[in-house]
Amino acid sequence: MTVLSLSKALNEGMRKAMEDDPKVLIMGEDVGKLGGVFRVTDGLQKDFGEDRVIDTPLAESGIVGTAIGLALRGYRPVCEIQFDGFIFPAADQIITQLAKMPMRSLGAIKLPVVVRVPCGGGIGAVEHHSESPEAYFTHTAGLRVVSCSNPADAYTMIQQAIRSDDPVIFFEPKRRYWEKADIDTSATDWWPPLHAAKVVRPGTDVTLLAYGPMVKTCLEAATAAEEDGRSVEVVDLRSLNPLDEAVVMDSARRTGRVVVVHEAPVNSGFGAELAARITERCFYHLESPVLRVGGFSTPYPPSRLEEHYLPDLDRVLDAVDRAFGY
Amino acid sequence: MCHEAAEGGLVTVDASHGADAPPELVQLLTPEGERVEHPDYDIDLTPEDVRSLYRDLVLVRRVDLEAVALQRHGELGIWASLLGQEAAQIGSGRALTDADMAFPTYREHGVAWCRGVDPVKLLGLFRGVNHGGWDPKEHNFHLYTIVIGSQTLHAVGYAMGIQRDDASAATIVYFGDGATSQGDVNESFIWASVFNAPIVFFCQNNQWAISEPLEKQTRIPLYRRASGFGFPGIRVDGNDVFACLAVTRKALEAARTGQGPTLIEAFTYRMGAHTSADDPTRYRVASELEAWKLKDPIERVKSYLFKNEQADQAFFDAVDAEADQLGADLRRRCLAMPDPEPLDIFDHVYREPHALMDQERAQFAAYLEGFAQ
Known part of the structure; x- marks a missing residue:
């Protein structure tokens, strides 16, 4: 077992993928010498060279557009969008090209781009x-959209995403980059499939659905709710599409x-899709409507207000209380 | 302000904007069919080579005319005609080797011809039976790209792949005068330059981006943009198949031998509408078209062959007959193209199994089945 932070787990995962397959490339702004602004690619250029870890010009459409071209030539580019x-600026290349080109080609083209x-x-x-x-991209057919919430998933999911022959949008919860966990990097038999959701805390009274940064918040809320005598189940979706x-x-x-629970605005957020699907499939099992906790339907506020904007333990518990009010 | 005259050359450039001499135009065959020399871009063509170029020009024009007719008859939803741009496309397309890779817009029917793509396969997306009906790897000819300029970045990325493979090959990417205003095209120039990518940017300046004339896109001749990005730019007579072949061949060779990108501006004219849905009489005068007809890319080759006694009437008749045959064959096979099946909607969206595709396909199949009972 190795103790790794989430960012280091991603780094180790990419290193492993690059060792396993010489076609894997890293590209993005400041990913080389600097190792990325969050150091997720730290040391990779030193070990794999400038041809495989590419410091690109400062243009996001260019990053994804040229990654598509490299994929057409048989490479497996992993692009970093800095924030x-x-x-x-890359949305056009992602939505009109990366997502659609394989279908346009009637299957002749594969674009294994992360x-x-x-x-x-x-x-x-x-x-x-x-x-x-994330919801802009879950709405786009042709993309796979995943989000890791912890170091172990970061380590496995990035390798699985790189191995996928479909394009994958990989969301990393930046405020959890420094969270640490023990990871068994010597075996793969414990890896769940990339698109499997996980019950990360079993419970019987209410389900919290979350992904990425909100999984930890939900786990904390579940612990707090236990003191009130409520058994809360937490599901880490891991994969949205x-x-x-x-x-x-x-x-x-x-x-x-x-x-x-998600950080994105509730209005037309991924929670709306979940609520609709659950209502359709589980209507007669539901004791209350599916409730949503998320960001407000505003632009993200200045940072001194973000604690009010972001769902936290209390906002999640408030929603749990409301779910029992029906 | 700069003004592009219908006659071809650039006339005036305001010196206060830094542009200097009037642009040079590489030409090896005049509109009258006279062979002229150029110190940097010579070409040695046998009579057989010239006859072969002539044949290609005539055949792709015939393919295009047939597609225009098929659209008028309701067999295609829309068509983007290449009329007037045959020399730019055949000249540059014939400069490619098998190992080179081409990235087209949606108007490169002539380049597709040079890459061996069956013309009927070009019709699929215009008829609405698919979004792109050929395997790019089979022809080293990418799918048509409809969003303006997007393919320039794909081409540069592909060229970066060629570098990493240490291969002796180059990439050529096609785009129009309007595309030069797109961010992606400018980003692709930057990428190609800083990575010294083996790529040729082939801009067919046909003077019009639907209804917008060149001066809505630029205040300097387009080929001069290249110098700001740090690589050579050259303007070629886009209606001169000899010059297009010579200039593209040299730029591709430079790319293959590590000398980086070149921007070629093929100065030409879109003689037809932007697409079959367009009405050019709303925005341009008939005299402009008449002036460009005098510079027709096919007539000058025919004059050259005649004057130099490199072809006789029997040859021209045979090419025309071949063109008629090609057109009739294209029409027949277009009409025979099968419509896709409803459940094909779900095919090829993902390469690996995808639960949502399986779910929706099954639901739709069951729904359709309901009508069968």
């Missing part, structure tokens, strides 16, 4: 550095109450 709010995106708030950053843009419906629906049927 969530900077993915929008787009890594540090996401979410809670680090006191300036505007455009704290966003949660495709969604592991079996795990989600099984939990919803068992507890009868579901609260979805």
Whole structure:
């Protein structure tokens, strides 16, 4: 077992992928000598060279657009978008090209491109550095969208994403980069499939559905709720597209109450998709409507207000209370 | 302000914007069919080579005319005609080797021809039976790209792959004058430059981006943009197949031998509408088209062959007959293209199994089944 932070787990995962397959490339702004602004690619250029760990010009559309070209030539590029709010210049290449080109080619083309995106708030950053843009991409057919919440998943999921022959948008919870855990890097038999959801805390009264940075918040809320005598189940979705419906629906049927928690604004957020699907599939098992906790329907606020904007333990518990009010 | 005259050359450039001499245009064959020399771009063509170029020009024009007719008859939803741009496409397309890779827009029917793509496969996306009907790897000819300029970045990335493979090959990417205003095209120039990528940027300046004339896109001749990015730019007579072949061949060789990118501006004219849905009479005068007709890319080759007694009437008749045959064959096979099946909607969205695709396909199949009972 090795103790790794989430960022180091990603680093080790990418290192492993690069050792396993010479076609794997890293590309992005400052990913080389600096090792990325969060040091997630630290040391990789030194060990794999500038041809495989590419410091790119400062242009996100260029990063994804040239990654597509490299993939057409047989490479497996892993792109780093420096911050969530900077993915929008690349949105055209992601949505109109990366997601659609394989279908356009009737299957002749595969684009094994991973787009890594540090996401979410809670680090006191300036505007455009704290966003949660996942729903734009779950809405785009042709992409796989995943989010790790802990070091072990970071380590396995990044390797699985790189190995996928489909494009993967990989959201990393930046405020959890420094969380540490013991990881068995010597075996793979414990790895769950990339698109499997996980019950990370079993419970019987209510289900919390979360992914990325909110999983830890939900686990803390579940511990607090236990003191009030409520048994809270927490499901880490891990994958948003495709969604592991079996795990989600099984939990919803068992507890009868579901609260979805994400940092992104509630309005048209991924929680809306979950609420609709659960209502459709589990209608007669539900004791209350599926409730959603998330960011407000505003732009992300200045950092001195973010503690009010971001769902926290109390906001989650408030929603749990409401779920029992029906 | 700069003004592009319908006659071809750039006329005036305001010196206060830093541009200097009027642009040079590489030309090896005049509109009258006279062979002219150029110190940097010579080409040695046998009579057989010239006849072969002529044949390609005529055949792709025929493919295009047939597609225009198929659209008029309701067999294609839309068509983007290459009329007037045959020399730019055949000249540059014939400069490619098998190992080179080409990235087209949606108008490169002539380049597709040079890459061996069956013309009927070009019709699929315009007929609405698919979004792209050929295997790019089979022809080293990428799929048509509809969003303007996106493919320039794909081409540069591909060229970076060639570098990493240490291969002797180059990439060529096609785009138009309007595309030069796109961010992606400018990013691709930067990428190609700093990575010294083996790529040729082939801009067909056909003077019009739908209804917008060149001066809405630029205040300097387009080929001069290259110098700001740090690589050579050259303007070639885009209606001169000899010059397009010579200039592209040299730029590709430079790319293959580590000398980095070149921007070629093929100065040409879109003689037809932007697409079959467009009406150019709303925004340009008929006299402009008449002036460009005098510089037709095919007529000058025909004049050259005649004057130099490199082809006789029997040859021209045979090419015309071949063109008629090609057109009839294209029409027949277009009409025979099968419509896709409803459940094909779900095919190829993902390469690996995807639960949502399986779910929706099954639901839709069951729904369709309901009508069968």
